[in-house]
Amino acid sequence: MAEGFIERSHFFESAASMWVAGELVHVEDLVLHDAHMDIRTPTHELTIAHSILRARRRIATSEPDWALSDRGLATLSGSRQVEETSEVSVVRERAGEGEPRRSEEPAPLAAEFAHIDAVLERSDRLISTMLKGDTEAAPERRGLVVGDLMIRDPDWDEVDRLSQWRSVQHVVQDMPPVLAGALLFDAWEALDPVQRQHGLGGVMIGAYLRYRGKVTSHLPGFNVGLKVIGRERRRAKDRSIRLVAFLDAMSASADAGIKEIARLSQARVQMERRLLGRRSTSSLPAAIELILSRPVVSAGMIAKAARVTPRGALTLIADLGVREFTGRGRYRAWGVL
Known part of the structure; x- marks a missing residue:
């Protein structure tokens, strides 16, 4: 588990x-x-x-x-x-335990990151040029728009x-x-x-x-x-x-973790009983693994994991007898929560 x-x-x-x-x-x-x-x-x-x-x-x-x-x-x-x-x-x-750092190899994507930084720098210059019309308000406005300042407070440190x-x-x-x-x-x-x-x-x-x-x-x-x-x-x-x-x-x-393990163990035993008499190529084992690994699953998720059609996923859900949580006609979700 x-x-x-x-x-x-x-x-x-x-x-x-x-x-x-x-x-x-x-x-x-x-x-x-x-x-x-x-x-x-x-x-x-x-x-x-x-x-x-x-x-x-x-x-x-x-x-x-x-x-x-x-x-x-x-x-x-x-x-x-x-x-x-x-x-x-x-x-x-x-703490008085300073040690020299070993030099690190350049990151594999360093060139790509440098290109992105160059694009951002050009964008900053373009925005700054557009804001030059208002000489008094431009610095404050640039501070709100340009670069990381739009996302991060420069005084946060x-x-x-x-x-x-x-x-x-x-x-x-x-x-x-x-x-x-x-x-x-x-x-x-x-x-x-x-x-x-x-x-x-x-x-x-x-x-x-x-x-x-x-x-x-x-x-x-x-x-x-x-x-x-x-x-x-x-x-x-x-x-x-x-x-x-x-x-x-x-x-x-x-x-809570101990109770969750006990609940999942019991759910696995109950669902694996549905495998008795099934063919070795049955899609039920894949559906069981997905249901146990997610709090809830949709028919689309089961269809993708078990490589079946959405209608086939609904059949697998019915065979396993798992609980439906949403109570809706569309966008339903099932699980052993």
């Missing part, structure tokens, strides 16, 4: 991360968006949830220390400024904030992993280092716990557990209350 549990946990954790942040994203919509089968125009919140989903997948398939490295954090945050700055060296120098957060990481390195993770999460919430990527904090803490060896089988998450923790505890002014709330959330997430 490992692969199915891990894949489903990415969806549940991504949706729960948005819920904790005060945004509602339905797991059904997230699954369909990930499969490029949206039934409506994706919302901004859904796009953010999907970016968290992709980040979790990328970390889960990488080395345990990748997400905490300069390259990993730059990839996850999408910040060129972070990538160009050696954060690890800054932290080690402050991600480099400094990330340096502070990594300084905390160095301080807690000798502490027990769970306590260290709680302190790092609290520091991320306070510093909010990566602009417009607040949900990345929970993913980074999961990566840290995996790096410390607390959980080695998968990328842990705790936003599912934070959903059952009252906001007055999660946002308390007293730091000790916030830390205990985080620990309780980790425990709640672990309990």
Whole structure:
């Protein structure tokens, strides 16, 4: 059940991360968006949830220390400024453990990125030329339109904030992993280092716990557990209350994970009974694997995975007897949730 549990946990954790942040994203919509089968125009919140989903997948398939490295954090945050700055060296120098960095080979796509930067630079110059008519307002207007300033606040200083957060990481390195993770999460919430990527904090803490060896089988998450923790505890002014709330959330997430594994195991046994007497070329095994790996599935997703027609997918669903969740005549979804 490992692969199915891990894949489903990415969806549940991504949706729960948005819920904790005060945004509602339905797991059904997230699954369909990930499969490029949206039934409506994706919302901004859904796009953010999907970016968290992709980040979790990328970390889960990488080395345990990748997400905490300069390259990993730059990839996850999408910040060129972070990538160009050696954060690890800054932290080690402050801690008195500075070491010379080894030269890295040029990125395989360096030429393509340079071309894109050149295009952006030409666009900036063109926009600046168009705004020269208003000499007094042009600087402010350019600041709102040109380049990264349209997306990022130049006064945010991600480099400094990330340096502070990594300084905390160095301080807690000798502490027990769970306590260290709680302190790092609290520091991320306070510093909010990566602009417009607040949900990345929970993913980074999961990566840290995996790096410390607390959980080695998968990328842990705790936003599912934070959903059952009252906001007055999660946002308390007293730091000790916030830390205990985080620990309780980790425990709640672990309990939810155990129940999910038990539920999936029971569902697999029940569906595999339908395979008795079937031909070896039956499409049911592919449908079972897909259903176990996603919180919900559509007929189109099953048709694509099992390589059958949409009508054949509906037949497979009927044979397996899985539950229909939407209650609609069109755009229906099934699962063992």
